[in-house]
Amino acid sequence: xxxxxxxxxxxxxxxxxxxxxxxxxxxxxxxxxxxxxxxxxxxxxxxxxxxxxxxxxxxxxxxxxxxxxxxxxxxxxxxxxxxxxxxxxxxxxxxxxxxxxxxxxxxxxxxxxxxxxxxxxxxxxxxxxxxxxxxxxxxxxxxxxxxxxxxxxxxxxxxxxxxxxxxxxxxxxxxxxxxxxxxxxxxxxxxxxxxxxxxxxxxxxxxxxxxxxxxxxxxxxxxxxxxxxxxxxxxxxxxxxxxxxxxxxxxxxxxxxxxxxxxxxxxxxxxxxxxxxxxxxxxxxxxxxxxxxxxxxxxxxxxxxxxxxxxxxxxxxxxxxxxxxxxxxxxxxxxxxxxxxxxxxxxxxxxxxxxxxxxxxxxxxxxxxxxxxxxxxxxxxxxxxxxxxxxxxxxxxxxxxxxxxxxxxxxxxxxxxxxxxxxxxxxxxxxxxx
Amino acid sequence: xxxxxxxxxxxxxxxxxxxxxxxxxxxxxxxxxxxxxxxxxxxxxxxxxxxxxxxxxxxxxxxxxxxxxxxxxxxxxxxxxxxxxxxxxxxxxxxxxxxxxxxxxxxxxxxxxxxxxxxxxxxxxxxxxxxxxxxxxxxxxxxxxxxxxxxxxxxxxxxxxxxxxxxxxxxxxxxxxxxxxxxxxxxxxxxxxxxxxxxxxxxxxxxxxxxxxxxxxxxxxxxxxxxxxxxxxxxxxxxxxxxxxxxxxxxxxxxxxxxxxxxxxxxxxxxxxxxxxxxxxxxxxxxxxxxxxxxxxxxxxxxxxxxxxxxxxxxxxxxxxxxxxxxx
Numbered sequence: 001x002x003x004x005x006x007x008x009x010x011x012x013x014x015x016x017x018x019x020x021x022x023x024x025x026x027x028x029x030x031x032x033x034x035x036x037x038x039x040x041x042x043x044x045x046x047x048x049x050x051x052x053x054x055x056x057x058x059x060x061x062x063x064x065x066x067x068x069x070x071x072x073x074x075x076x077x078x079x080x081x082x083x084x085x086x087x088x089x090x091x092x093x094x095x096x097x098x099x100x101x102x103x104x105x106x107x108x109x110x111x112x113x114x115x116x117x118x119x120x121x122x123x124x125x126x127x128x129x130x131x132x133x134x135x136x137x138x139x140x141x142x143x144x145x146x147x148x149x150x151x152x153x154x155x156x157x158x159x160x161x162x163x164x165x166x167x168x169x170x171x172x173x174x175x176x177x178x179x180x181x182x183x184x185x186x187x188x189x190x191x192x193x194x195x196x197x198x199x200x201x202x203x204x205x206x207x208x209x210x211x212x213x214x215x216x217x218x219x220x221x222x223x224x225x226x227x228x229x230x231x232x233x234x235x236x237x238x239x240x241x242x243x244x245x246x247x248x249x250x251x252x253x254x255x256x257x258x259x260x261x262x263x264x265x266x267x268x269x270x271x272x273x274x275x276x277x278x279x280x281x282x283x284x285x286x287x288x289x290x291x292x293x294x295x296x297x298x299x300x301x302x303x304x305x306x307x308x309x310x311x312x313x314x315x316x317x318x319x320x321x322x323x324x325x326x327x328x329x330x331x332x333x334x335x336x337x338x339x340x341x342x343x344x345x346x347x348x349x350x351x352x353x354x355x356x357x358x359x360x361x362x363x364x365x366x367x368x369x370x371x372x373x374x375x376x377x378x379x380x381x382x383x384x385x386x387x388x389x390x391x392x393x394x395x396x397x398x399x400x401x402x403x404x405x406x407x408x409x410x411x412x413x414x415x416x417x418x419x420x421x422x423x424x425x426x427x428x429x430x431x432x433x434x
Numbered sequence: 435x436x437x438x439x440x441x442x443x444x445x446x447x448x449x450x451x452x453x454x455x456x457x458x459x460x461x462x463x464x465x466x467x468x469x470x471x472x473x474x475x476x477x478x479x480x481x482x483x484x485x486x487x488x489x490x491x492x493x494x495x496x497x498x499x500x501x502x503x504x505x506x507x508x509x510x511x512x513x514x515x516x517x518x519x520x521x522x523x524x525x526x527x528x529x530x531x532x533x534x535x536x537x538x539x540x541x542x543x544x545x546x547x548x549x550x551x552x553x554x555x556x557x558x559x560x561x562x563x564x565x566x567x568x569x570x571x572x573x574x575x576x577x578x579x580x581x582x583x584x585x586x587x588x589x590x591x592x593x594x595x596x597x598x599x600x601x602x603x604x605x606x607x608x609x610x611x612x613x614x615x616x617x618x619x620x621x622x623x624x625x626x627x628x629x630x631x632x633x634x635x636x637x638x639x640x641x642x643x644x645x646x647x648x649x650x651x652x653x654x655x656x657x658x659x660x661x662x663x664x665x666x667x668x669x670x671x672x673x674x675x676x677x678x679x680x681x682x683x684x685x686x687x688x689x690x691x692x693x694x695x696x697x698x699x700x701x702x703x704x705x706x707x708x709x710x711x712x713x714x715x716x717x718x719x720x721x722x723x724x725x726x727x728x729x730x731x732x733x734x735x736x737x738x739x740x741x742x743x744x745x746x747x748x749x750x751x752x753x754x755x756x757x758x759x760x761x762x
Contacts, residue, residue, distance in 0.1 A: 112495035253621030
């Protein structure tokens with residue numbers, strides 16, 4: 001290295017060092033986060049889906065990094081898949097903890113991939129103010145820390161409902177009546193209802209909501225045998241079909257992003273959508289309906305029945321095959337899930353912590369709970385049924401096939417998948433679908 | 435000596451091909467005839483969480499002495515293939531089976547439609563564009579070429595999203611069409627959804643064909659063209675008997691590359707329709723891997739894709755092989 005270059009090298013190195021130590025000093029002084037002061041060592045790797053609330057806690061987690069300690073948070077839309085692969089690896093999992101939704105939790109738990117956090121909660125829980133309702137316990141063992149929740153709510157244009165003196169729909173029948181009036185009276189709204197009917201996850205979720213609201217059970221009690229190809233299933237399909245005349249003909253390609261867009265642009269007057277999207281209705285950059293949208297519990301299918309919606313939570317889990325930094329990981333999580341984290345990101349999610357202050361957009365889960373919504377089905381094999389329904393249901397909605405035969409196809413495909421995954425052991429005993 | 439030198443030169447690339455092409459293919463083949471199933475037992479547990487206490491029927495993996503879940507793996511022969519192709523013995527629900535269209539054959543049908551609709555379109559379109567640009571004055575050429583290449587430069591997912599936003603409800607295209615009384619919902623029916631993806635494919639790949647043909651046009655022997663002109667050949671005859679034969683090898687090249695690409699069409703399906711009416715073979719593999727989370731069945735689907743591409747390319751590969759042999 002010539003002298004000039006050497007000088008440049010040392011100057012850069014010194015600058016970087018100063019900047020790094022300055023950042024550490026600043027972060028320990030001015031932030032409410034505890035973990036930078038703990039002198040943790042090594043490296044902690046986390047993974048989660050990429051959306052605003054998780055980006056928020058990811059930033060907090062990464063701010064724990066300091067001299068000798070590094071936290072990396074991988075944000076990816078493929079988080080579910082990567083988590084399942086990492087947690088089932090035969091060696092040490094590349095992630096020390098993962099953010100998962102309750103559906104993924106039940107799969108991971110069933111496969112024996114999760115490590116109990118009971119000891120860590122006992123040791124640190126009080127100091128960090130962990131609340132009992134954040135603890136997801138299975139037979140008493142803490143297997144996840146839930147931090148945010150979600151559900152589906154009815155979004156409705158209060159201004160239009162007021163103008164036409166329409167009551168807030170409490171059932172799907174009410175909703176269809178309101179939709180007919182709005183289509184007749186409002187020239188700009190050709191398709192008053194917007195709902196996520198996209199082939200796959202969205203449509204299967206709609207079916208799940210409606211089927212459960214009708215009192216349906218997806219499986220024969222105490223077994224993994226499918227029980228959705230029946231009268232209740234037919235009725236659920238018919239209910240979904242009855243919405244189609246009031247929805248855009250593109251409905252089968254409308255996912256929740258598209259539905260949000262249709263509502264924001266004033267193209268639709270009502271629809272069932274994720275509660276977590278409510279805050280986007282008042283985003284002045286993207287929305288033309290600022291201040292005009294109201295929220296209610298999702299409608300029931302039968303008069304007086306529970307709403308056609310489910311309660312969800314997202315939480316953090318640790319792998320059974322985790323690395324040596326289990327405790328350090330847990331301490332990082334304590335900052336991610338702290339009161340300060342909830343306060344600084346209050347409007348990003350419907351948080352589980354009691355410090356959360358639900359504003360106009362954060363009351364969705366309470367609305368659904370009060371109306372009697374139940375948690376999302378907890379059977380680990382439900383994800384398989386859900387995915388097969390998502391693939392086949394479009395045939396029943398637009399293909400003109402009779403609902404029962406489509407549901408039977410889904411049930412048969414589910415049985416095959418459940419056998420591949422070990423949920424059903426004896427092929428001979430499964431017999432015909434339903 | 436010559437053989438040894440040849441081996442030394444060829445070894446690094448042969449090794450790389452073995453590692454990066456042959457080995458993954460062999461592993462995929464191996465996975466496709468296996469199936470691993472964890473040993474699970476039905477249990478009823480009490481689960482508490484943010485929404486209260488519930489009794490849930492679930493399953494729990496049996497674990498060995500070290501706490502590791504027990505998995506039993508077995509060679510299943512062609513079972514994964516039969517499942518994908520819908521050729522299982524004793525299918526569940528015979529009635530449902532008859533009415534239900536097998537997703538693999540549906541995906542194959544659309545993939546072939548896409549492949550055979552886009553290939554001639556990009557060959558003809560690319561050639562026309564290249565001939566047109568060749569006629570443009572030198573000053574404008576740079577701008578025209580850069581503009582024509584844009585669709586090819588754009589990342590496929592970004593391109594597909596841009597197209598989706600143009601064609602969705604109240605997007606630019608439906609809005610303009612509504613002015614002339616046409617109300618088309620592009621994702622609502624099979625024909626329009628398929629047409630949209632085919633149009634996207636042509637838009638995206640046309641510049642590739644264009645740039646290859648344009649390069650070819652620069653090397654058309656001028657003396658042959660002049661001789662043809664002197665002999666009284668018309669513009670069409672010069673194109674037909676001098677230019678096109680000169681470009682023929684490039685056409686084979688473009689067709690070869692595009693057949694491979696088209697058969698693996700994926701991004702527009704994922705972005706534009708999420709498989710509604712338009713699942714492609716590659717999309718199916720992705721779906722099985724990511725949604726069904728079944729690497730064994732996905733491997734079988736991947737092998738079927740490779741087989742499909744090989745069958746499609748066979749005639750062209752034979753032609754190239756023969757030409758190469760003649761060359762030596």
